[in-house]
Amino acid sequence: MPRRLIILALLFLCGFGVLPAVADARKDSKAQVEFGIVAAQRDLWKEALYRWKRAVEIDPTYAAAYNNLAIAHEHEGQFDEARKAYEKALELEPNNALIQQNYDLFKEINDRSSRSKGRR
Amino acid sequence: MTARAAAKVVVSLVSLLVAAACTSFYEIPIETPIQPKLDVSAFQRVLIVGFISGGSDDVDTNLETVRLLRSQLRTRSNLRVIEADVLPLAEVALEQTRENAAPPTTPPASDQPSASAPVPNGAGNTSSESASGSGSGSGSPGASPAQTQPQTPPATPPQTAPAPADATPGQPRIRDEKDLVDYERIFANVAYWKKLGEEYQQPLIVTGTILFNPQTRNGIVTQQRETYDQLGRRTVVPVRVYQERKGYVLRPKFVFIDGRTGATLYTETFREERLYPASTNTPALSSYFEMMDTLLPSFLNTLSAQKVRGSRILLKD
Numbered sequence: 001m002p003r004r005l006i007i008l009a010l011l012f013l014c015g016f017g018v019l020p021a022v023a024d025a026r027k028d029s030k031a032q033v034e035f036g037i038v039a040a041q042r043d044l045w046k047e048a049l050y051r052w053k054r055a056v057e058i059d060p061t062y063a064a065a066y067n068n069l070a071i072a073h074e075h076e077g078q079f080d081e082a083r084k085a086y087e088k089a090l091e092l093e094p095n096n097a098l099i100q101q102n103y104d105l106f107k108e109i110n111d112r113s114s115r116s117k118g119r120r
Numbered sequence: 121m122t123a124r125a126a127a128k129v130v131v132s133l134v135s136l137l138v139a140a141a142c143t144s145f146y147e148i149p150i151e152t153p154i155q156p157k158l159d160v161s162a163f164q165r166v167l168i169v170g171f172i173s174g175g176s177d178d179v180d181t182n183l184e185t186v187r188l189l190r191s192q193l194r195t196r197s198n199l200r201v202i203e204a205d206v207l208p209l210a211e212v213a214l215e216q217t218r219e220n221a222a223p224p225t226t227p228p229a230s231d232q233p234s235a236s237a238p239v240p241n242g243a244g245n246t247s248s249e250s251a252s253g254s255g256s257g258s259g260s261p262g263a264s265p266a267q268t269q270p271q272t273p274p275a276t277p278p279q280t281a282p283a284p285a286d287a288t289p290g291q292p293r294i295r296d297e298k299d300l301v302d303y304e305r306i307f308a309n310v311a312y313w314k315k316l317g318e319e320y321q322q323p324l325i326v327t328g329t330i331l332f333n334p335q336t337r338n339g340i341v342t343q344q345r346e347t348y349d350q351l352g353r354r355t356v357v358p359v360r361v362y363q364e365r366k367g368y369v370l371r372p373k374f375v376f377i378d379g380r381t382g383a384t385l386y387t388e389t390f391r392e393e394r395l396y397p398a399s400t401n402t403p404a405l406s407s408y409f410e411m412m413d414t415l416l417p418s419f420l421n422t423l424s425a426q427k428v429r430g431s432r433i434l435l436k437d
Contacts, residue, residue: 030437033436034436037434040148040434041146064144064436067434068435071148074150074432075150075151077152096435099435105430105432109430
């Protein structure tokens, strides 16, 4: 009986306490992501970068935000940060083919430049 | 009937709108900046001096490479390109090797007045020789010789280089990488490059070796063959066929030298190959440019930042 109560209490907490908080975070984060997409489409990459940074701060489990953040870092020539963001995105969603595709394209460029540096 | 058609239009419009609203990814073009491999901020000028070239005689790779790199750097880098005669570097290297090989015998044997005087670097004579040699050989590339500097070093009187067995100027027989080994010592001759650098106000010097060899290869290749069925529909099927192919292999090695010190700053080696069906007759020069075209971005990226264009997918969900 007390066990049932505990379960019920947990369900209540999930339903009315924790989950809405998570949902709010995702909602806020998504708003940042969408704004960032609009900014990037208008070639305002610095603004987009800022928005996607905010998005991952608000919701660190949001793979799409990490993916977009990686693209913005790539655009700015910040390859280490881009790699970290891509890897985080893939860690969160390992089977996301679009993130994987972006990452593969990124690696192609990044590896080429670092390989030629190593030819010295 | 019209009502039904209108309904169809409305349904398709609505579905389009719904699809647009539900789109959770966007393709976006991006330009990825690649930082230059070499810090050339200390230089304002670049001198593409010439290359030790070998392989096929169909293309004068020394001359063509100098012309191509100069024209590319003129438009795609911030460095001022020095217009000077192209050095027949193979001859210069050969001369230096001979001098180094037999130092005691050279002075008495030398019938050239000033050629052997500055022995330690071998620079004075070789560069002046090359100036004379290149003067005849390079005519075409130097479009505006007055851009920066006086023409090479015409200080010493022109003299014919002690040519190798085959008399074609600037073309000692270099067929493969083994033949190049002896010639490549010139890149380590710091004194020579320093002296050359002084003559051009200490620019960044670009030189190196170029091997351009014909290549023939026979084997199975996969071709895309298009077929049409009875209804006239086109399909493309990969077919494996035996084919004789011929073409060229290009092996350039670019050496970047500090004109202030004569020291090598950076070296980069490439290998490109183009094979064509034996039935087609692709000119060597076309093949050369085709291959250089693929190498150029990497070459340019050594000296200046380049942007790689591509696209990525932005995600919403």
